Amino acid sequence: MSPTPPLTVHPVHLVGAGPGDPELLTLKAARVLREATVVLVDDLVGEQVLASVLEGTDRAPRLVQVGKRGGCASTPQAFINKLLVREALAGEKVVRLKGGDPLIFGRAGEEVAALREAGVPVVVVNGITSGLAAVNALGCGWTDRAAGAQGVMLVTGHPQPGSAGPDWPAIARVAASGVTLVIYMGVSQAPSIVHGLLSHLPADLPAAAVQHASTPQERRTVTTLGALVETLARERIGSPAVLVIGRVLEVAVDVATATLQPAALNAAAAAA
């Protein structure tokens, strides 16, 4: 009897699914998904993106749902790590599909560490992060020299359990020097975030929120920092949403009443 040939261990691909619009996937992500035999997905966005990529092909990778669903608790991270290792060592072509980009506020680091420890190579495929799709929807940028914004800071409003969380007054001081703030997962903590920011930022500073950026469910509002909490409640903008704070929004504010902004054009077209 000849010995069993050694099993090929393929690299696990951690792939950014982008903000929601399946067309915002990269060509590389689409290729890797088409080649996969097992795909671990977080949420409905990932499933829709995957379905869109596989449309018209006869591929049907095994789909493993590892995210929150209908109020159920999410799959523990340790279990996801083990599953990634197990499937890879079984010779599967594994894709771990994550919303946005895996290297921004995901827990890619833990998955990469687990795979490396098990001797499984990892390739990360970047994606468009929701904070970028959010400013696009608002008609402005992360930075804008004309608005005096020479930098941008991304922070999460949902800190690690047990951690003190971001120092909002310190962040406000940086924002005051001309840095746009993009806050992920900040809606539920908005009252305390805004309270902290108002210590060093004016109440009339433009502030916005975008939910489900780039998708047909997209909702957005532009207001001021002082009125943000009240506006979120009134407009019923819930999680997951991105908050944007800074002078870059002045363009978006001006444009809200004009007819030429793509978003406004879309809204007009939808209403017609």
Next chain:
Amino acid sequence: MSPTPPLTVHPVHLVGAGPGDPELLTLKAARVLREATVVLVDDLVGEQVLASVLEGTDRAPRLVQVGKRGGCASTPQAFINKLLVREALAGEKVVRLKGGDPLIFGRAGEEVAALREAGVPVVVVNGITSGLAAVNALGCGWTDRAAGAQGVMLVTGHPQPGSAGPDWPAIARVAASGVTLVIYMGVSQAPSIVHGLLSHLPADLPAAAVQHASTPQERRTVTTLGALVETLARERIGSPAVLVIGRVLEVAVDVATATLQPAALNAAAAAA
């Protein structure tokens, strides 16, 4: 005689070309480029990305080079703005292809403003920014809870002429609280940037530089903040490059000596 039918003005697409690897283009960017009749490009990266997208098609949009080339001065922004408006009003399907993402340290705001003023609709197509491809090449993320990095700040080391430029000591104070720094266009200003950062950050904080991230010309180095200037000179890492500073790099540092990092694997495969 019947009157001339009104000319259709198509939206101008400002498209992110990504960091360099043509596979990191989004599906939407690829589609828009295939539909274009005129494409304005900045640099060689854009041209390579465009060539890759059009490969195997019979499309040949008119290519207009508007960037720096071989030491020549770049096309003035005002001229680019006028050209975009003129081509759009002539009925062309215009794409303005920009490296990375148009909404991060580009001058998209000025182009959007000029187009809006002329009544031309604008659609921005996001791209993968080079700062994200840079951390991917280093084997780490922008944020990482395990490394205590709950946020990231992107700043440009190449401030607007006449502006005071970023307040590096203030930025250092924020970085010290657990925020990763990603500095675009910072290599030529590295001595003054590092001097400012060392006022509030330790000299042994990990620091890295990545040039031409995601391309075959990619070069990277991982060192410390205190040794960054010397290392850039010794390794001859020039512009355009991205600097990354923060504890997130500890993973990259650990991994530099291991065999499992994708980058190390690739290097090993190339050497074999």
